[in-house]
Amino acid sequence: MINVQHISKSYKEIQAVSDISFEVKKGEIFGLIGPDGAGKTTLMRILMTLLIQDEGQATMGGFDVIKDYKKIRKMVGYMPGRFSLYQDLTVEENLNFFATVFQTTVEENYELIKDIYIQIEPFKKRLAGKLSGGMKQKLALSCALIHKPEILVLDEPTTGVDAVSRKEFWDMLKKLQAKGITILVSTPYMDEANLCNRVALMQKGKVLNIDTPQKLVENYTRKLYAIRANDMHQLIQDIRAYEKTDYAYAFGQYLHVTGNEDDVEATEFESYLIQKNHTKLEVFDIHPTIEDVFMDRMGEQ
Amino acid sequence: MCLWIGWGNNEHLKEMKEKVIEVKNLVKKFGSFVANDHLNFDVYQGEIFGFLGANGAGKTTAMKILCGLSAPTSGEVKVAGFDIYKETEKVKRNIGYMSQKFSLYEDMTIAENIRFFSGIYGISPSDRKARQDVLLQNLGLESSKDTLIGSLPLGWKQKLAFSVAIFHEPRIVFLDEPTGGVDPITRRKFWDLIYEAADRGITVFVTTHYMDEAEYCNRVSIMNNGRIEALDTPEKLKEQYSAKNMDEVFLKIARNTE
DSSP states (O other): OEEEEEEEEEETTEEEEEEEEEEEOTTOEEEEEOOTTSSHHHHHHHHTTSSOOSEEEEEETTEETTTTHHHHHHHEEEEOSSOOSOTTSBHHHHHHHHHHHTTOOTTTTHHHHHHHHTTTGGGTTSBGGGSOHHHHHHHHHHHHHTTOOSEEEESSTTTTOOHHHHHHHHHHHHHHHHTTOEEEEEESOGGGGGGSSEEEEEETTEEEEEEOHHHHHHTOOSOOEEEEOSOHHHHHHHHHHSTTEEEEEEETTEEEEEESSTTOOHHHHHHHHHHTTOOSOEEEEOOOOHHHHHHHHHHHO | OOOSOSSSOOGGGGGGSOEEEEEEEEEEEETTEEEEEEEEEEEETTOEEEEEEOTTSSHHHHHHHHTTSSOOSEEEEEETTEETTTOHHHHHHTEEEEESSSOSOTTSBHHHHHHHHHHHTTOOHHHHHHHHHHHHHHHTOGGGTTSBGGGSOHHHHHHHHHHHHTTTOOSEEEEESTTTTOOHHHHHHHHHHHHHHHHTTOEEEEEOSOHHHHTTSSEEEEEETTEEEEEEOHHHHHHHTTOSSHHHHHHHHHHHTO
16 A cells, blocks of 8 residues: 655755665554654655655555655645644634545545544634643544545654643554555554554664554564663663673663673572662563664664 | 662651642643643652653653743742742743753863853853863863764763753753753763762752653652652652652553543
8 A cells, every 4th residue: 555665855954764675555554663863754754745855766556756745645644744734714614624625525534533533522612722632632643534544644643742632542443444445554662562453663764664553573582571670770780781681671660671682590699689789679581572673773773 | 968869768857857849739721621620739848859750741841840940820830939920031040950851052162061051040151160170170171162962972962961051050950851862871871870869958849751760869850741649768668658669650550540
């Protein structure tokens, strides 16, 4: 449904996107996962025909992003990173406006947005600028869907959104996927990778890895340990000073630690830390998360 | 001397510590809407205090009041020992502030930004020079002081913005989602800076949407619908809500009361 071949784009001397290729199949949720500056927005703008690439080819639904841009615009829905609805129009007016631009009506495609729109319908007379963050997001998604697009492109829809609203948003995306819509979504939250069918991990304009979230985690072959102790701040300093540690990062209530050789055993970390007078010590091996995989790949670069 | 070391477990030190934020029955209304509904909490010197809540829960409103940018409808609030109603300017002198949205001036160099903020806080040129050297050395940016902020990577900007926010040695620094959008390694390095500041006795008041970061705070409060629904160490909160991690605690609190 989406085909990206060797796309590059730079702004003056800054290489925003560098030789990126991937494909998204029909009905898939494909995630671009990476921090600010990874090139996610630039890539999406190219696919949305709002920006022209320096090199490479890309198609959306079989249409070329340069030659067939008008056709693409009719069949894709886009939710940009910055809230871009009309703040001085009401909820209802915004929705009607987008429907009219795409030569359709709200009634015609109401079925598609019903589940989402119903949550903001009580506020339909309110100006979009006066909505809370969560409601703005729902309105923006409704507007992006009102012309019944085949592909939905969402640029960081959950950035700055609290954990509860993030989970609700992903539930909505799953429902849209079930209706056959192909979804390309970007996010800086690594844990959201698990909600995609496949993801591209991105950093500084490059793709570090493309795979299903399960495979990404399975392909991480290093031994990874979770360690905690009574005094975590001292623990992280001591473990980093240990000659057998490769890296140690805080992961919530534990540290995630890898040895500089794969055969460093849990017992070695344990006896070193006991010798450093740590108490309530826990050391055990764990399966990596997507964030571990990402950090490991970043370290290699 | 580091007393409030991270990841909880230090509440026995509380009695020895001075209160730097005292909030009693804080109420803020906008018309008939109650944004802050009788908030009560204290924050202690050198503590890392996580201020969590769903979007629209009233965090920003409360933070603006604590920074002296907005007056409460009623209630008593003291920040750095000063009354928020009468001594607003003294409050502002004794706090630092940093957010993802507002940090440094992009079209000024590192040194110019430092000079600008030093001027605002009345730091003498000789003090500024000495502190600037330490700051640049700590961040490994000695050779970049004439670099424009706009040309730096986001991770560097955020580290600098934090260092500048505490350049005048405030009693408290307010951090509003300081790690939004940065990569996972930079995000963790940013927390190293937070710990260093807390070790020096600066109180850190921080909001975040990353629940793993809630674990790094000494104590965490969780707001919902204008009220503080929970306030304790991450350890105790997990126990209280029978949750594996802070993400679960947050979801239980924020979902239940919607």
